[in-house]
Amino acid sequence: MKKLNRERVNNLLAGIAQFGKTEKGITRLAYSEEDFAAQKWLLDQVKDLDLQVTEDAIGNLILRREGRHTDWAPVAMGSHLDTVTQGGAYDGVLGVVGALEVMYMLQDEQLDRPLELIVFRAEESTRFGFATIGSKIMAGVGDPKKFSTATKKGDLSFEDCLRESGYDPDRYSEAIRNKGCFHCFFEMHIEQGKVLDETGEMIGIVRNIAAPTRFKITVEGLADHSGATPMSFRKDALVTAARLILAIQEAAVKESENGTVATVGIVEVEPGSINVIPGKVVLWVDLRGVNEESIQNALKNINGAVSLFAEEDEVLITVDMLTADKPVPLSDELAELFEEVCREGDISYRVMNSGAGHDAMHMAALAPTSMIFVPCKEGISHNPREYAKPEDIFTGIEVLAAAVKRVAVGR
Amino acid sequence: MKKLNRERVNNLLAGIAQFGKTEKGITRLAYSEEDFAAQKWLLDQVKDLDLQVTEDAIGNLILRREGRHTDWAPVAMGSHLDTVTQGGAYDGVLGVVGALEVMYMLQDEQLDRPLELIVFRAEESTRFGFATIGSKIMAGVGDPKKFSTATKKGDLSFEDCLRESGYDPDRYSEAIRNKGCFHCFFEMHIEQGKVLDETGEMIGIVRNIAAPTRFKITVEGLADHSGATPMSFRKDALVTAARLILAIQEAAVKESENGTVATVGIVEVEPGSINVIPGKVVLWVDLRGVNEESIQNALKNINGAVSLFAEEDEVLITVDMLTADKPVPLSDELAELFEEVCREGDISYRVMNSGAGHDAMHMAALAPTSMIFVPCKEGISHNPREYAKPEDIFTGIEVLAAAVKRVAVGR
The missing domain is CATH 3.30.70.360 (Alpha-Beta Plaits)
Structure with missing residues (x-):
């Protein structure tokens, strides 16, 4: 496995933070001009990964690298690029950039399974009043009509926004995936709470999502x-x-x-x-x-x-x-795999719950799913002051890469 | 004195209510397109009064009818045409329409003093965060700079609004009047409270304005x-x-x-x-x-x-x-005149205070000032349900006309 490229990770995080940047934080709402521009920019940066890029019927982006067995269910990773109003540079973005770096680290590895990275649409509820819309639709829970019932005065409904962005809301069901479509699903995220920052542990392994x-x-x-x-x-x-x-x-x-x-x-x-x-x-x-x-x-x-x-x-x-929504328990087996990886790398960790909702919570209905957290300063997120230390970010990516490699080799 | 023309009063009130009419009430903010259009329409309706029409430096409208002594201080009346967001059809408008009807009723009378009707600008604080801006400037208390300090996000400041409407904020002081510019000032208004509606009295004679x-x-x-x-x-x-x-x-x-x-x-x-x-x-x-x-x-x-x-x-x-602002006491003498008029006409009345602020409160610094209230249903105002009974409106206008006639004749 190749070594993590710190400069690349830092540059990708800093680069995406430019899209929607304002004096009072980053505002990159789902399906906004800034959201599309950030995706486009990111794809340009990682051309050398030679990923196969597809988009589903509502705009979830899927980046795929083939495995030895192209017909085996892929190991999937994912998170989101949209932000709240006046948000920070790490929420969601870290999981996308981290997964891309994992792709780089495993670029020369012979893997049995394909790898997929999913950039989910509209994880934040800021724009439409509903959270994790992209992953909900992929998991078959909810439709564009439902997500158009909390439209704010003066903004487009989710359905109209899909239309305006070039998608056909009536064809949303083409984006629904079946159980077993992934071998497993991983999401790396900042904690968005103060626990790791206060205890000093480097990795949070998530067992339940609120x-x-x-x-x-x-x-x-x-x-x-x-x-x-x-x-x-x-x-x-x-x-x-x-x-x-x-x-x-x-x-x-x-x-x-x-x-x-x-x-x-x-x-x-x-x-x-x-x-x-x-x-x-x-x-x-x-x-x-x-x-x-x-x-x-x-x-x-x-x-x-x-x-x-x-x-x-x-x-x-x-x-x-x-x-x-009901609280979601994640995979015990994958959590144990993360524990093993941490122990082997002598990395401190804590098994914990997630107070924030994440796309992973819907992926758990499609495949065994796990999440890891990296510490975030003072637990502050959804705020311009949101911050994660580079060292912690690198540790998180390395743990994720080790886990992905293990499940991508063999049946 | 000519008889009050009920149809004309009703038509003028109903006509102005069309400007800014929405599903949720009347929104005719100060200096808005609707505000200008309402003024223009009203002037067209009352051309037969042959009034001399002038506008001061910030857009207060002055409609004058000469008296036998053109150099004597005029008897002034006035109120406003702007509304709050989602307001009603009577607040302010009643005082303007009522004063016009008084002009009609006195059209054939030989009066010693000129009569003036002032349509004040920006009485409601909805748009700029300050109330009674037009009368404040006329009375020399406050300037466009001060009234630009509470500008809401996305709206023009008062100064910019003046400029956009064709006025020069730097020349605002030309609108300031001196003490004694009027012989006296009258304003008729809906009560905007429940007292008269509950007691059944027909006229409120105002002694203090909150x-x-x-x-x-x-x-x-x-x-x-x-x-x-x-x-x-x-x-x-x-x-x-x-x-x-x-x-x-x-x-x-x-x-x-x-x-x-x-x-x-x-x-x-x-x-x-x-x-x-x-x-x-x-x-x-x-x-x-x-x-x-x-x-x-x-x-x-x-x-x-x-x-x-x-x-x-x-x-x-x-x-x-x-x-x-400090509470303002109004003229005892004019209040007593109103009491006399009511007693002579066998009209029930109540001497009371005004909880709402009015342009009259600034005119009180320039001349002896008095106000009368007509009952408003359930005390509701600043609301589409704002309502005053035609009979009460007619009584109010007749009382005002009688008072104006008395002070406009003789020294």
């Missing part, structure tokens, strides 16, 4: 003049929404021992004028955990607050469920 | 991944903002006996993604009352909450004052 439950809460009060409406006559939707934000926080804090978290990330206020009492407020909520019971407890407490506040504040509150 | 204190509160926490950041590691700006919204509500409720009210009308969340913990939240607050001490008490409580939450939640909170 899944997001996402919903919109709409509070309808009464828009009214802010100066002439006495306090006791108001039905201020924002005041009730503020109570809900605190109740959601409290429900998650109560379940935090079980790793459950909840976040209100978006607030829409109508009409949104300084001299009008808000008549309508929409809160977008993201609730996650690896423990199904704990998630349900939090949800129950949030729904309790919804009923209580609707009655107390005499407003109408509705809850629209957007996603309710 | 003035808005407006400020922005910015909470800076830390944007972070919503799934991978444990609850105890978060600095969620929105959670602190929610506590502030409730503290602001509480501070106003505590002072509600004194007529003080407070509203958070705008919430800006950054980055505003469902999977990112809010790193920054801006709240726009409107605090009002007729009792200066009570306003200060509420402000003190709000500032106390700001300090406390900044410490408890370990976030940075800053408060930027936008406006801090």
Whole structure:
């Protein structure tokens, strides 16, 4: 196996970070001009790998290198290039660049199985309100219609975006893969949490992925003049929404021992004028955990607050469920393989769960799947300050390459 | 005095309501295309009044009818045609249309004093974050630079808007009037509160106008991944903002006996993604009352909450004052004149305060000023459901006409 080329890894990471770069971080939304440009640039950089490049019906990119047995199921790796609004340079990108470097390291190796790298589309939910759209469609869970139900004001629906990008949403099912299409699937990612950064361990081996439950809460009060409406006559939707934000926080804090978290990330206020009492407020909520019971407890407490506040504040509150995925256990066997690789290389590691959702969670339905984490500074991600140390990145890639090599040789 | 022409009043109100009409109410922002079109249409309708039409340096419209003594200070009336986002058909418009009808009713009368109707620009703060801009500039309190400090993302500043509309912001001082430029000033308006609607009185005679204190509160926490950041590691700006919204509500409720009210009308969340913990939240607050001490008490409580939450939640909170106007007492003498007119016409009335700010509050610095209110249904305004009964409107106009006639005759 060839040695890892540090300069190449650094250059690819830095190069992709230019696409969507702004003063306040990197904004490279799914299917945006910047997203397409980043893919194109990346393919240009790795021409010397002689990969076979194909795109599926919704734009997931597949880069393939043949194995001795072209008909054997490939060893697949993958992640994504899209970012949140004002995000960082590592989330997703690391898994794509890392997998490409693995391809380079194994370039001269005789492998029995083909290798595939999948660059998934629309992993971040920023643009369409749904996460991991590309891998969901590939795994046959969800369709473009469903992913068009949370369209934000002023943006294209997922279906319209597909059309505008040159894909036909009606042909999405051509992108669906069958169980067994891969021999196995690997994803390398920054942790996006503080555990490894605090413990000093170099590799996180993921056993379960928390899944997001996402919903919109709409509070309808009464828009009214802010100066002439006495306090006791108001039905201020924002005041009730503020109570809900605190109740959601409290429900998650109560379940935090079980790793459950909840976040209100978006607030829409109508009409949104300084001299009008808000008549309508929409809160977008993201609730996650690896423990199904704990998630349900939090949800129950949030729904309790919804009923209580609707009655107390005499407003109408509705809850629209957007996603309710179940936590996903990953492959024990592949996790043990990663443990073995780490032990052999004398690399410290921790077996852990992932609080963030990843494309790997849907690939787990198609093939045995595993993930490794590299530490990320202070656990900060989805933020311009997102950072992973080059040394940690190189270690992650080397561990991944060793694992890929082992499963790509022999039956 | 000629009789009021009901059809004309109804037609003018209905005609103006067409400008900026949308499915969700009327949006006719200051200096917008719709605002200009509404003015133009209105002038076309009242050509038979033969009024002298002039515009001041920032676009306040002045419609004048001569009196026997052209050099005597005119009796002025006025209000505005701009609306909030998704507003109604009466706020401001009623005062303009009512004053025009008064001009018609007095068309054949020999009056000693000239009459003037002023259509003020930018009364609503929706567009620029400042209210009553046109009357403030006319009264010499504030300039285009100041009114350009609260520009919203994506919109023009007040100065740029003036330029784009064909005015020169550097010449704004030509619009300033001197004390005594009017003999007196009258404004008729819908109440925008529930008092008259509930008591059944037909006219509200205003003694004090509450003035808005407006400020922005910015909470800076830390944007972070919503799934991978444990609850105890978060600095969620929105959670602190929610506590502030409730503290602001509480501070106003505590002072509600004194007529003080407070509203958070705008919430800006950054980055505003469902999977990112809010790193920054801006709240726009409107605090009002007729009792200066009570306003200060509420402000003190709000500032106390700001300090406390900044410490408890370990976030940075800053408060930027936008406006801090003092409550304005109106003319006792003119209020008594209105009382007399009502008593003579056997019209029920109530002497009251105005919770909403009005252009009249700045005219009070230039001349003795008075306001009358007509009832508005359920006190709802700044809302498509804003409504005033035609009978109440006609009564208001007749009372105004009688008062204007009395002060326009003799010294």
